[in-house]
Amino acid sequence: MTDRERILAVLRYQPYDHLPILHFGFLGDTLNKWAAEGHLDRQSIGAIYDASPAEEELSRRLGFDGNYHRVFGPNSRIDPPFESRVLETTPEGFRKVLTGSGAIVLDSDDNQSISPHVDHILKTRQDWDAEFVPRLAFHPERVNAAQVNCRGEMRRFDQGGREFLMDATRETHILLYCGSLYGALRDYMGVEGLCFVQADDPDLFDEMIRINGELCYQCTEAALNSGVPFDIGHFWEDIAFKNGPLVNPAVFRDKVGPHYRRITGLLARHGIDIVSLDCDGWIDALLPVWLDNGVNVMFPIEVGTWGAELSPWREKYGKGLLGVGGMDKRVFARDYAAVDREVDRLRRLVDLGGFLPCMDHRIAGDAIWENVQYYCERMRRVFA
DSSP states (O other), X not given: OOHHHHHHHHHTTOOOSSOOOEEOOBOHHHHHHHHHTTSSOXXXXXGOSTTOHHHHHHHHHHTOXXXXXXXXXXXXXXXXXXXXXXXXXXXXXXXXXXXXXXEEEXXXXXXXXXXXXXXXXXXXXXXXXXXXXXXXXXXXXXXXXXXXXXXXXXXXXXXXXXXXXXXXXXXXXXXXXXEOSSHHHHHHHOHHHHHHHHHHOHHHXXXXXXXXXXXXXXXXXXXXXXXXXXXXXXXXXXXXXXXXXXXXXHHIIIIIHHHHHHHHHHHHHTTOOOEEEEOOSOOGGGHHHHHHTTOOEEEOOOOTTTTOOHHHHHHHHOTTOEEEEEEOGGGGGSOHHHHHHHHHHHHHHHTTSSEEEEESSSBOTTOOHHHHHHHHHHHHHHTO
């Protein structure tokens, strides 16, 4: 079997010869540390990113079969983006930076996390009409720029160095990115801004969701109409944190749910029955909205401080809820015994079926090279 066949078999409760050993990429700090330790050539770090040839070579050295996050991504964000620039440097040494999404963030040289939003261009209907609506219009280059429109002798596309066989004989899986139906708007307007606009201008709120959802649909439709046999539909949101969602679940169901249903219905008509959703944080309150609207794979199931896990979701929602992720990457900073305990915990979850263990986010900078190798060896022995 190919890795592509194994991944699809696991998620469809079909027989497979061995469990694919997957990861979700690496943080830059991780690669820099491993280079300093002599495991990597520092000159190669810039070439290591999701599904790149250099990352695939690193995966093989560590013992992984590959990265789950092999995504073909039509551009469903604002286009053109805003010109990113430094607006101000504070006396404390922080920089206020305008990002391509129109957010103003606070950044610094030693920042190792997501830069906090301090302001946004998008505040009013006037801002929306003038700066965002034109940038959210569909045009073919949103898809063609990624070279998905390949037919005849064109059997490959190259997206920033990533090369995949685009016919049904390929050995690697491809996720088709179907957009972000709420998280993108959060990036444009901020959590507080989106909360206030629901009450202050509900018509604008509805319009924002509708225009963004329509763009995501059109990008997905154009990619599917190319004839490329994608394997899994894939959304991104990141609209939850450790205490729950950043949106009222009832509002999410009422306003955003229909756009999910429309896109997952489109995927189904093209034979794609597996649809995954990347949302960090404690997502439990949003699960039924996604499941009821055609999204059936939760990813990356962050273990975090709240112990997210597939089993209680499976007990509540049944075998229709699938999972990728849920592996506690923190054990990589500990020892072999901690890795053994984590593999034993994952064995129980794999036995449920429809679950692919994968790091619950990028492998972090405290990861010990030998521990990661040991994890792959141990997983291969246990799940051979």
